[in-house]
Amino acid sequence: MRCGSSGSTTSTAESSSVEGRVPSTGASLSRSLISVTACDSARSALQVSHRSSLPVFTIGVMRISIASDSLDGVAPILASEIEKRGHTVIPHGAVTDERADWAWCCSRAAEDVASGAADQAVVCCWTGTGASIAANKVPGVRAALCVDAATAAGARRWNDANVLAISLRLTSAPLLAEILDAWFAGSPSSEEGDQANIAYLSEMEN
Incomplete structure (x- = not known):
C-alpha cells in the first residue's frame, strides 16, 4: 500500500478494478478511511522528525558580555558566533585593549551581568577554570564551565547559570557552535527543588 500525493490510498490490486465501482459495504469504506488516516499520521511523523533535526536558537536579542585572556583557539571567533545568533556583544580582555589577565577580564564580564549591563556572559581562558573562578x-553570578552541549543545556536548566565558561584548549569551532546553541536555547527549570537550590545560593551571598 502506498500514500498518494493527494492524500488518498489505493492498493495495487484494487487500482485496476476500483473505477466505476462504489463500495457496497461499510467495511470497505472503513478500510479506506483507516488507510488515509495511517498515511496522514506517517506524513505528520516525518514532518515532526524533520523539524526536530533543525538547529534551535533563542528568540529575542540579548546583551552578551564576553571576555578572554588570550586570542588562542576560538577566542577570535567568539563574538561573531554570538552575533550570528542574533545577540549583541560587549567585549573585554584580549578581544579589546583592556587588561587581559583572566582574573580581571572575566570578573569584568561577570560584573556586567550582575549590574544588568549584560543579560549573560561568556568567559574564556586556556582551561576555562580560571575564567569560571573569577566570574x-x-x-549574583552562576558561572558554569561547559565542555559540551549537554553540559551547557544542563547548566542553564538545573543551575540557572548566567555565565558560560569556555576552555580555549578543549573547544573547537564546531564544538563552540554546539555549546552556544544549547546554551542560548536553554531556560531555567520551574521545578520547586531546582528553584530552591538557586534561592539558597542567593541566601549564602547575603
Whole structure:
C-alpha cells in the first residue's frame, strides 16, 4: 500500500478494478478511511522528525558580555558566533585593549551581568577554570564551565547559570557552535527543588 500525493490510498490490486465501482459495504469504506488516516499520521511523523533535526536558537536579542585572556583557539571567533545568533556583544580582555589577565577580564564580564549591563556572559581562558573562578566571585553570578552541549543545556536548566565558561584548549569551532546553541536555547527549570537550590545560593551571598 502506498500514500498518494493527494492524500488518498489505493492498493495495487484494487487500482485496476476500483473505477466505476462504489463500495457496497461499510467495511470497505472503513478500510479506506483507516488507510488515509495511517498515511496522514506517517506524513505528520516525518514532518515532526524533520523539524526536530533543525538547529534551535533563542528568540529575542540579548546583551552578551564576553571576555578572554588570550586570542588562542576560538577566542577570535567568539563574538561573531554570538552575533550570528542574533545577540549583541560587549567585549573585554584580549578581544579589546583592556587588561587581559583572566582574573580581571572575566570578573569584568561577570560584573556586567550582575549590574544588568549584560543579560549573560561568556568567559574564556586556556582551561576555562580560571575564567569560571573569577566570574563566580561576583555576587549574583552562576558561572558554569561547559565542555559540551549537554553540559551547557544542563547548566542553564538545573543551575540557572548566567555565565558560560569556555576552555580555549578543549573547544573547537564546531564544538563552540554546539555549546552556544544549547546554551542560548536553554531556560531555567520551574521545578520547586531546582528553584530552591538557586534561592539558597542567593541566601549564602547575603
